[in-house]
Amino acid sequence: MPDDETPGGRPVPAEVSTDCVPQAERWSWWGEFSGRELMASTISSPYADRFHGAMQAIGTPEAQAAAVTVSPLTALRTAAHIRRDDPENYYLVLVRDGRVRIEQERGTACTEVGELALFSTSHPLACEFVDLGRHTEMTLLRMPRTDFPLRGGRADGLLGTTLDTSSGAGALLAGYLADLPHAVRTSGPAEAAKLAAIAADLAATAIAVQIDAEDRLPPESRNAALLARIRAFIDLHLADPDLDPAAIAAHHHISVRTLHSLFAAEPETVAASIRSRRLRRCHADLTDPASGHRTVAAIATRWGFRHPGDFSRAYRTAYGHSPTETRTRARSGRP
Known part of the structure; x- marks a missing residue:
């Protein structure tokens, strides 16, 4: 090739x-x-x-x-x-x-x-x-x-x-x-x-x-x-709010310690990987016109966030602005 x-x-x-x-x-x-x-x-x-x-x-x-x-x-x-x-x-x-x-x-x-x-x-x-x-x-x-x-x-x-x-x-x-x-x-x-x-x-x-x-x-x-x-x-299983390292380890018949060792050389820990993947799904929904009927809180819940406040803080840390601002920018055509 x-x-x-x-x-x-x-x-x-x-x-x-x-x-x-x-x-x-x-x-x-x-x-x-x-x-x-x-x-x-x-x-x-x-x-x-x-x-x-x-x-x-x-x-x-x-x-x-x-x-x-x-x-x-x-x-x-x-x-x-x-x-x-x-x-x-x-x-x-x-x-x-x-x-x-x-x-x-x-x-x-x-x-x-x-x-x-x-x-x-x-x-x-x-x-x-x-x-x-x-x-x-x-x-x-x-x-x-x-x-x-x-x-x-x-x-x-x-x-x-x-x-x-x-x-x-x-x-x-x-x-x-x-x-x-x-x-x-x-x-x-x-x-x-x-x-x-x-x-x-x-x-x-x-x-x-x-x-x-x-x-x-x-x-x-x-x-x-x-x-x-x-x-x-x-x-x-991102939509499952109970998804955490213990649940992942149990499903794959390994210890939590072994799970963390598998992620040791990865850019993110297990928990951080779950959070960042959920945030990306939320970001995709917030910028998708087809999800315009969903509230910000509904989108957060859809992807496994239990508390809208926790989601908003994590989202602002990741993207530099609030979920509402992302939706407003997307609707106005701004990047």
Whole structure:
């Protein structure tokens, strides 16, 4: 994937598109680009004369994520391709629009919107972006086999299969990858790279759960995935005024002390994270015309604040003015 960096050496989002290439050259250009940045394969498409492809990528050496949009096509990676060049990567694909069919290692994954499938560059592969009359949109997560927490090719048993996203780690991973393209576009370079690293930890955990190998994950991967699950739980229960560190710890079957240790390296404590997330939700409601019928007190209560006075003080500290001023500014069109 594209590997741009800031002057300080941090990766930044890289965006490429066939739109910058003359129409007659777009298909051949995409073939060269995808072969270089993803993996070598033989591709074909009924839309070669009007092909569209785009990719936005971000990542770290251990994991790279990309939002990809392509016209319907098929890709075939043979043993000959692998002998010539094998980057030795796993790819996890989440379909955001369209349908993707993946065949690998005697498995076939017919992946619909919201579903996940795993494939590898080290085995022959057939992939079809099914023609449904529109572009296929997906999130790709690339994970080098040499850095993957589950060693010895233990994940190979899931190649060419659709992963379970109905609950637990799989559901969290699917939701995370669905939101990742937007999160990357609205994040700074350092934060975006961290988002890709978290995606890799969640992927390793989801895969480990499906092959009953959670105990084989290194502690840092388990902790990162647990922290991501806790953050998702907090977001889901912000409206509950009883949401506090004790309730969070109890739900995840850990001690409050362990919970605080997980947040030790984070910018905010557990309680501060809950408060700041509630304040952001309140701020969004205060500036949203669709919430104009709600009073300030109702908005505060909606997001878990028990006492309007406490909310107003916390809000003024965070934003520099009162909730009422925020609403007035929003209605008048002032920033």
